[in-house]
Amino acid sequence: MTVALLRGEYMQVEVRVFSGLEKFLDQKRFGEPFSVEVQDNWDLRSLLDHLSIPKEQVFTKLVNGKHQELDYKLNDGDRVSLFPPVGGG
């Protein structure tokens, strides 16, 4: 168990889902920010599992506006934005 957990402190990340991914969440609208408490060894994969969002539906994962892969280790205060395949122009 980590030090943070022992002290009862959790990290928090701010999550937004878009373009249809909201259907996997209860009572959340697209683009609506919500906080998620995460443990300090979590990566994006753990977060998606925790939220029950199927990984294959998530095409773009931006953390603080930058592309990250599933093994990205979350940090306190991260802004996580999740998208299915989108495009236009």
Add this chain to the structure above:
Amino acid sequence: MPKILRVNMTTKEVKFEDVPEKYAALGGRGLTSQMVLDDVPPTCEPLGEFNKLVIAPGLLSGTNAPSSGRLSVGGKSPLTGGIKESNAGGISSQKLGSMGIKAIVIEGKPSEKGSYMLKLSEEGAELVAADDLAGKGTYDVTKICRERFNDKVAVITIGPAGEMLMPSAGLTNNDTEGNSSRYAGRGGLGAVMGSKGLKAIVIDCNKTFDAPVQDSDAFKVAAKKFTKILLDHPVCGQGLPAYGTNVLMNIINEAGALPVRNFSKGRFDKANDVGGEKLAEVAKERGGKATHACHPGCVMRCSNVYPMPDGKVCAPIEYETAWCFGPNLEISDLDVVAKLNYICNDVGLDTIEAGCTLGVLAEAGVIAFGDGEAAIKALEEVEKGTPLGRIIGGGSAVAGKAFGITRVPAVKGQGIPAYDPRSCKGNGVTYATTPMGADHTAGYAVTANILKVGGHVDPNKSDGQVELSRNLQVATAAVDATGLCLFVAFAVLDNPEGVPTIVEMINAQYGTELTPDDVIALGQQILKVEREFNAKAGFTKADDRLPEFFTTEVLEPHKTKFDIKDEELDEVFNF
């Protein structure tokens, strides 16, 4: 035999000509740019008798190749002073392709005042007086023509902005339902049409998929394969149909590349209120459509139909338009965005240029950021032709000069669209260097920078951006020659079968023996032609630069400046 329709507005002579050998294998942008270089003196007055308006369907337009009904319109731009190809959806291109018309060339200039309409059908073509249409908005013109002839006609028309020769006036044509909203918007070609006294072109022909095809069996196979390539791609097959182009609003915002408040910030806390998801929700609620094809046979159907509170519909609201009237002005009301979009469509202005211009006016304090009513009132001045209206119709650079504003987002006089070049640097390279003036479609590096299509190049770093933009500019020029919608590029960039299948379709249609390498050569050739015109018109390296403030002001949230060196920009066209 394919024909070129030449319309002389000085003599009112209309004639069909054989297609010179030189132009036989060209179409769309490939043809318009070549004809402009060959026939328009580069130093001519864009609104004078020597400029020409060239309207050409793409090589595949009028066949059942999916999403192949894009129209190219070319000429010398009164906005940039350089060559212009402006590309539109709508139903005109397929009709022209089906009639075997390779291009319509509008030339000369009448010495007397008056408005004309070119009426084109399978029986022939004639110029008729159209003074009854003068001064009318494009929605009215299209409605009147559909009533006068029949509701299947395609109507290419300009609004009052084009008639008043405003440098950012576009020309439009309609979709199947008669919405006159499929614009060749950029670069002021509507003013060129207006300068020739031509108010409308009516194409009365019921054919859509009747372009001659030499080997129709081989064509069918290739077209079917290409359809599958599009539908199998996650963006083309699922993303675009679900929410349209405005689905980009949120991802560009999250990526921190959304130009906000006249390019002073990279994120807008209310972007979601004007994004594609919200648009789809409201459109459906009001009985509109979140998915719509701008022409028959498009399988990606990125368009939408947005019913407005006043009972009219705006179809479509594209991402760039939602951006320029939304976050760019710090406006977060989709109904205001729709209204501004509708006004532009009706009066005949390019939406992107109008939005950039309003951003400059807000910077100058003429209107306030966030004040939707003020933006609407200002845009309504255009139709009245008041001094403010004419400044708005003059575009962002004109507005900057009129009000002493130097933070003007424009290259070669054309407004920069919806991706900040400091945090989408590949697009910055494209804005700076494309012969068109700032144009996102000319080399859409958003793909690899932000959408992770066709590889990934970090949008906030300068590495790899020049090469990315170069490759995309070459590919885009070629796609624009085929009549395929540029959005096929998402699939083509990711699927090695993409380009060969396009080549198979062209070979089956024309009996040619092109290879994928020829496609690249074609794209390069088109860019060379366009750059030759611009060089002769007086453009130099100094014109291939972004406005200074992008290199000195830091953009949040990524704290970026545009830092790609001038020498690197000069390497874009090193082929």
